[in-house]
Amino acid sequence: MAARKHDERLHDRQFVRTFFTSPTAVKGEDDSAKMIRSASGLRGMQAPDVWVPDNEDATAPSMRDEGVENIIEVVAENGADFPGEIHPRIVWHRDSPATRHRGLNHLFEIADPENGAISHIDGFVIPEVGDIDDWKKADEFLTIVEKEHGLEEGSIAMSVIIESAAAELAMGSLRAEISKPSNNLERLFMLVIGEVDYTKDMRAITPTGDLPSWPEVRHNTSRGASAAGLISVDGPYDDIRDVDGYRERMTDNQAKGLLGIWSLTPGQVVEANRSPLPPETGSWLLDVGGYQVELDDEDGVQAYYGDRLSLEETASGYVLRDSSGERELDAEELHEELLDRTEYIPSMGDIVDSMEEFEAAKEAGTGAIAMERSATIHIDGVDVDISNDRMWDEATYQAAQTPITLFKDVYEHRPDQHEELAEMYSEDVVERATNVGKA
Numbered sequence: 001m002a003a004r005k006h007d008e009r010l011h012d013r014q015f016v017r018t019f020f021t022s023p024t025a026v027k028g029e030d031d032s033a034k035m036i037r038s039a040s041g042l043r044g045m046q047a048p049d050v051w052v053p054d055n056e057d058a059t060a061p062s063m064r065d066e067g068v069e070n071i072i073e074v075v076a077e078n079g080a081d082f083p084g085e086i087h088p089r090i091v092w093h094r095d096s097p098a099t100r101h102r103g104l105n106h107l108f109e110i111a112d113p114e115n116g117a118i119s120h121i122d123g124f125v126i127p128e129v130g131d132i133d134d135w136k137k138a139d140e141f142l143t144i145v146e147k148e149h150g151l152e153e154g155s156i157a158m159s160v161i162i163e164s165a166a167a168e169l170a171m172g173s174l175r176a177e178i179s180k181p182s183n184n185l186e187r188l189f190m191l192v193i194g195e196v197d198y199t200k201d202m203r204a205i206t207p208t209g210d211l212p213s214w215p216e217v218r219h220n221t222s223r224g225a226s227a228a229g230l231i232s233v234d235g236p237y238d239d240i241r242d243v244d245g246y247r248e249r250m251t252d253n254q255a256k257g258l259l260g261i262w263s264l265t266p267g268q269v270v271e272a273n274r275s276p277l278p279p280e281t282g283s284w285l286l287d288v289g290g291y292q293v294e295l296d297d298e299d300g301v302q303a304y305y306g307d308r309l310s311l312e313e314t315a316s317g318y319v320l321r322d323s324s325g326e327r328e329l330d331a332e333e334l335h336e337e338l339l340d341r342t343e344y345i346p347s348m349g350d351i352v353d354s355m356e357e358f359e360a361a362k363e364a365g366t367g368a369i370a371m372e373r374s375a376t377i378h379i380d381g382v383d384v385d386i387s388n389d390r391m392w393d394e395a396t397y398q399a400a401q402t403p404i405t406l407f408k409d410v411y412e413h414r415p416d417q418h419e420e421l422a423e424m425y426s427e428d429v430v431e432r433a434t435n436v437g438k439a
Contacts, residue, residue, distance in 0.1 A: 011157060011189050011231075013049065013085065014409045016260040018272045019192060019233045020048035021089065023058040024067030032063065033070035040078035043416050045273050046266045050190070050233075053088045055106065056127050064091060068106045072117045079120025083416040087123045087159060087189075092138060094130030094166065100137065107145045111156070118149070123157025123189055128197065130166040132173040139184050159190035162221055163197035171224030178228055191225045192262065193217055193235035215252075222258040233260035240265050250275040259406065273417075277410070278348035278403045280424050284375055287341040289323045295377070303378040311379040318382070338377050339386050348407070349429045355400055355436045358392050368393040401437050408434055 022039040025032040036053045053075070055067040071088050079086055090106045093099040103126075111118045126138045142156050162168055171191065178185045195214050204212050218234060225232035234253050237246045246268060250261055259276045263269040285292045288308040295302035312319045317330045320337065329337060346354070354371055361369045374387035390396075410417065411434055422430050 013231070013413060015276075015406045016049045016190060016231045016233060017276055017406075017410070018048035018084075018263050018269050019050050019052060019190070019260055020263045020266075020269050021052040021054040021058055021236075024053045024055045024070050024088075025059050025063035027060060027063055032066055033074055036070060036074050037078070040074050040082055042266060042269070043083060045270045045417060045420050047083050047414075047416060048263060048269050048273070049084045049260075049410075049414070051082060051084050051086050052125055053086070056089045056091050058089075064102075064106075068109050071110055072115045075120050076116035079117065082120070083414055085122040086120060087125050087157065088121065089125035089127060089161075092126045093128040094134045094164065100141075104141050104145075107141060108148065111145050111149050111151065113149055113151075118151070121156075123159060123187070125159045125161065125190075125192070127161045127194065128163050129160045129170070130164060132170040132177055134166075135160060135170060135185065135188075136177075136183050139187065142187065143184050154184045154187050156187060157189040158185075158187045159192060160188070161192045161194040161197075162217065163194035164201040165198075168198075168217060168220055171220060171228075174224060174228035174230075188228070188230055190231045190233050190260070191221050192233040193221050195235040218253060218258055219256050222253075222256045226257060231260060232258045234258055234262060236262040236264050237268070238264070240268060243267075243271060246271055247275065276403070276406055277424075278351055278407070279345060280347060282347040282350050283345045284377075285343045285345065286338075286377070287343075292343070298378070301376045301378050301383065309379065311382045311384075313382050334384060335386055338384055339388055342375070342377065342386065344373055344375070348403075348425050348433060351400055351404060352429060352432045352436050354392065355397065355404065356432070358397050359436070362394075362397075404433055404437050408437075 020039065022035045024036055026035055031037065039051060039053075042048070042051075053071045055064050055071065059067045075086060088110060090103045091099050092103045107124065109115070110121070113119070124142070129135055129138065138160070139158060142158055143153060145151075146153050146156060160167065162171070174185070174188070177183065178188065195211055195217065198214065198217060199211050206212055222232045224230070234249070237249055239245060250272065253259070253261065254276055261272050263272050283297070284295045284302045286295055286304055286309075288304075288306060291308070293304065293306060295304055308322060310321045314328075317328060318334045320327050320329055320334065357371070358369060369392050370389040371392050372387055372389050374385065377384045377386060411421065411430070425433070
């Protein structure tokens with residue numbers, strides 16, 4: 001059998017948009033499993049790609065044994081119908097043999113086929129890992145559990161939470177370690193950022209007490225996952241009412257290839273499920289004094305109504321005013337100025353159109369084609385037509401496939417979202433998106 005490539009994904013899911021945790025046992029409730037029982041019933045855009053019944057930080061230490069019982073009960077009862085993957089988080093700590101032993105006991109109990117849950121569980125999330133040898137310990141525990149319960153070796157996926165400098169450095173060892181016959185680290189699935197404990201481990205201080213942004217950790221986790229054929233997931237965004245901030249974080253992450261994010265509420269799940277998908281409609285952005293403003297689409301004309309930029313037509317040309325002053329421009333200079341200031345965000349339909357056009361050209365023997373993008377910009381009653389050509393070659397085509405490949409992965413694994421996707425894009429665009437990119 002051919003050797004596995006380091007960056008070849010071994011799991012069914014190629015992308016994870018949403019990592020949703022819920023406490024396994026809530027003290028003082030008639031039904032201590034109420035939170036995971038409710039989460040197990042989520043469907044459609046409210047249901048995450050990965051659901052994590054959290055028997056670690058989200059559950060009080062005194063409730064964790066009961067949490068294991070609740071995981072078994074709820075997953076055995078509802079797991080078959082849950083539309084995403086199920087990856088419980090157990091207790092673990094790189095510096096505590098007692099904690100690891102407790103985690104092993106929980107693994108044995110949850111994975112016992114006689115309890116009826118393991119057939120619906122895709123893997124386990126291991127928190128607080130340290131260096132690569134610690135990752136191997138967790139992997140060995142899972143191998144022992146599989147052996148004890150007669151499960152196929154390597155069948156239980158393992159995801160780790162990057163919560164220490166040692167774990168961050170360990171990601172650099174994965175390419176060398178993951179295919180060694182002395183371990184089953186190929187079971188690794190997700191690398192998840194745990195920035196709260198990471199901040200504690202780093203002994204970091206900020207004036208306000210807020211968490212540092214840690215852009216380096218997000219980049220390193222995305223890079224480590226890509227190099228080892230894994231999936232990277234950002235940590236939680238605690239301000240659950242700050243929807244704009246959550247979206248901004250996801251947009252920044254996606255530019256790093258970090259397409260998944262931790263979700264704390266079903267509302268965040270909806271936002272995170274939609275965020276990496278191409279938009280329903282295309283839109284034009286105009287740079288105004290360093291700010292990007294989305295233009296209003298008025299019957300195909302892109303209009304700007306702000307007060308940071310003004311345009312006046314004169315007998316000899318145009319006068320453009322902004323915070324830096326005013327400039328007199330002729331028609332060609334104005335065209336180039338507005339072309340430099342504008343960007344287009346393509347819709348799903350736009351991406352599909354471009355890919356289909358390139359595929360047709362390639363089939364006809366053409367290796368590169370020019371794709372024209374044009375618009376009419378309306379500022380202060382003045383209309384200016386702009387257009388430019390972007391060359392599409394094989395590299396451009398391959399890069400454009402990432403959002404379409406993500407969409408296909410969602411469409412294949414989340415049939416519960418088919419209706420909502422059709423409402424977003426139309427049945428025609430959905431059908432074309434599932435067929436494009438096969439050439």
